Amino acid sequence: MTALEKAAAALKAGGMILVYDGDEREGEVDMVIHAKFAKPDTVRTLRQDAGGLICLAVDGTIAERLGLPFYSDMLAASKLPVSSMECKKTAYGDRPAFSIQINHKDVFTGITDNDRSLTIRSMARLAEMDLGEKDARAAFHAEFYSPGHVFLLIGRGIERRHGHTELSLALARMAGISGMMVLCEMLGPGKALPKAEAKKYADVHGLVFIEGKEIIEATNRTRTK
Secondary structure, eight states, X not given: OOHHHHHHHHHHTTOOEXXXXXXXXXXXEEEEEEGGGOOHHHHHHIIIIIBSOOEEEEOHHHHHHHTOXXXXXXXXXXXXXXXXXXXXXXXXXXXXOEEEEEEETTOSSSOSHHHHHHHHHHHHHHHTSOOOHHHHHHHXXXXXXXXXEEEEEEOOOTTTOOSHHHHHHHHHHHHTOXXXXXXXXXXXXXXXXXXXXXXXXXXXXXXXXXXXXXXXXXXXXXXXX
């Protein structure tokens, strides 16, 4: 099996993988797992072993069905003084993927491992329900509120953007699983964990390590067939 095949198989089986975006982007490694497998122990591993922001990447088609906005668009459209603070372009050249932050309505504070697990897995369940736009949005509004402690990211498509959001969602499509992927950056002292250290972590814990360029190349090959 190639690294790509191993990564897809691991995700489909509920495992965690490590994804390096690329030297030309953030130069960061993210821990990645499908949302429906994000149990409380998973959230604890993400915050203790990775240490970055725990986010939920949502495929663009699912985001549209649920009526999720890009946060930057929402900020720009507001009449608040802070509307001028909209981030139009990141340091690596594209628009941010951030949407709103949510909690499930059954959480307490929303920040605990149990609470974030509940929010994430409930979103995964909603994404896999066979609902039309009207019913999907009604279910989303009935079950969640904002602001919360789970940061949503919306995929723009790997042909437009090569961030961890799009890379993880491309892997989800390859694995035949729904577009709801949990991401968390691996941090070191004062900066991102170096790629070599992340590879060591993968080896010690028996995790698949894959680079963004492998995912992009595979996607391009599929698109040109």
